[in-house]
Amino acid sequence: MLFRHAEAVRSAHPGLAAGALHASGVDATADVGARVAEYTARALTRLADGPESHFPEVLAWRRTFARMGLRPTQYRCASESLLRRLRKEGSLPRIHPVVDLCNAVSVAYAVPVAALDADRITGPLLEVRPAHGDEEYTTFDGRTEHPAPGEVTYADAAGRAHARRWTNRQSGHSAVRDGTRRVLVVAEAMHEGGADTVARTLDTLAQELAAHWPVTPVTALLAPDAPEFTLDDDARVP
Template sequence: MPSVTPSIDPQITRLAPAFRALSILVEPAPVRHPDVGETALQQACQAVMAGEPTWADAHLAAWDNVFKAFGAKPKRTPCSALALRKRVQRDGMMPAIDPVVDLYNAVSLRYAVPVGGENLAAYAGQPRLVIADGTELFDTIKEGQPAHEAPEAGEVVWRDDTGVTCRRWNWRQGVRTRLSVESPLMWFILESLPEMPLEALQQAGDALIQGLEAMMPGAAVQRQLIGPGA
């Protein structure tokens, strides 16, 4: 099985000293139970409407503060977990998109944690979390057409050797490395701050792995904790 070695620039550590993440690499097997993702998503939406988890507001507020620290405006470009949560709180549900995407969205909602899902087979080199200088390229869609844009100088981004794969830490993922159930190599990154208990981060990882193993029996999985407590 291939490996992944995500890296965190020291400048990120100074920005968020207690940032920690769970990296999960999956070599998928044939999908036998695609309904696992949609079921998990429905249950997660119910949990959000019930106000779970109890520490969600504190964790998401901490992400707002980190975003402000590198110049982002969280009301306009919130962290991914907050954007999902607000959508469910508004609509009471979230429609199914893709079995694997539904599953990692479910984990993000249930645990109030940003979860990125990437097709690692589309990567050039290893993922790394860095401060952008503003010259990097980020592929996106504008008015229905492929387009490129650049992050702002000082913005926190995930990138590989080719360019940016996710802007504003975990706000928006790019097209080139977009994950789907058809991806031949899947990489997930669950990102947390101290307001989320470390035990809960591990539980979120367990939930993602168990869901993937139920969906595609025989999948191979590697996991690694990055940051304090690793």
């Protein structure tokens, strides 16, 4: 299966920096509490100097959302939402060890990180693209929605939307859960220097996944001259 950003997205957002990671063999048993605490502590240290709304990484996504016709304070990118919650509550919710690590690393680097159950995606292509309007998006409480035409979404070959408003809302259909064994992780940035931030984010996640599970993560930085990431289906866990 391939993952990529559509040319329409890259053309409209030339500042996009992105990368992807694939790992097979995770489960819900690892204890990641100490590592989550370390990464959230880094974020809290930064938040002590000012709110997330002042972070260059967040401001870049706010400008992106505004260009897409979304109110940035109504629809926040995933990393801003997590940072805001961390600032107000002092911690992040515990969901699943893979998700907890991704969320903690997301706030540490202040960029959105999406974690999807790769076996819940219909290949051969998952593409970040403008929605046609007939894609099906499943909420976490099981309802079906349809992204608005032109809304940037993660869409697979079956016409299922795995996110809404780009980095704003992940689908309940492909959310990582106890039975997840194979994950696709995507990091995206819009700020100046975003490519370096994405690279460090993916390196950090690859190291953490390898330290907590018997996996060998594969990562790649995506760019206009190398826009596609291949998930090796031969690595699928029985």
